[in-house]
Amino acid sequence: MSPDDVEVARAVEERQKFRRELRHELEAIRGRWGWLMALGIALVVFGVVAMSLPLATTLVTALALGITLILGGGAQLVGAFWTRDWSGFFLVLLMGVLYAVLGVLFLNRPIEAMLALTLLLAAMLLVGGAFKTIASAWHQFPQWGWVFAGGLLELALGLMIWLEWPSPASLAVIGLFVGIDMVFSGWTWIMLALRLKHLGDRHRHATPAPAA
Structure with a gap:
């Protein structure tokens, strides 16, 4: 076999191994699909509530x-x-103090803290969107159009947040993103629960009934 054939065979073997492990893990939790379904539905409901009350969600997130x-x-x-004899003692100590100070600031001035995070989010969207649009247009790899469109969307969203900052509309962005993330996470759990239920039904139908 050539080196390329060996690599292909190894990749196929790894893929099959991953599928076997995934199937084994799904089999182990298939009886709990109801709990996962309930978790997914709860996350979707809370996510919708968070998106409908983005300012309150932003405040809760800050706290x-x-x-x-x-x-x-x-x-x-x-x-x-505990590790004061270690050479990295002062670095760990400094990080602990920094974390604590930031935490106190978030609790004492949650609105100002979230405004700073919103501005940072806008900057990240602008930089990331610019990189995606330029890199995808330059290299034009397969399906580059989707990456280009995503970059334009990030640019537009970042610019919109930047222009609205520091208005209440920009402050609501964090809460809106938290709600969207909860909805998508909940939907993922629901899909997993349905998959587990399907596996359980198939296993139940495949198992022969005990003889009388």
């Missing part, structure tokens, strides 16, 4: 981030004192 940063900073500080 949750603040609490998370404070807890993370506390863990970093504890870890730093």
Whole structure:
């Protein structure tokens, strides 16, 4: 066999191995499809609520981030004192203090903190959109048109946020994105639950009934 044939055979074997492992994992949790379905539906409902109340969702997100940063900073500080003889002690200590300070800022001034995050999001969309449009138009790889269109969409969205900042409309973007992410995550869980239910039904029909 040529080296190319060996690589192809290895790739096919890896793909088959991945499918076997995935099938085994799905078989292991197929009886819990109802819980996963409930989780997916709950996420979709909460996501729709978040999208309909984006400003409130943004505020809740800021408070949750603040609490998370404070807890993370506390863990970093504890870890730093546990390893104070380590050469990276001051770096871990500095990161812990930084996390804690940012967490306090998020809790004390959530609106200003989310405005800063919104501006950062706009800058990331503008830079990422520009890179995608230029790179896809330059290289014109297969299906480059979709990447080009996605880059234009990111540019338009980033520019819209940038021009609206710091109005309440720009502040609602974070909450809207959180809601959209929850809806997509919930839909993914629902699809997985339906797949597991299908596997369970097929297994039940394939299993012969016990003899009387």
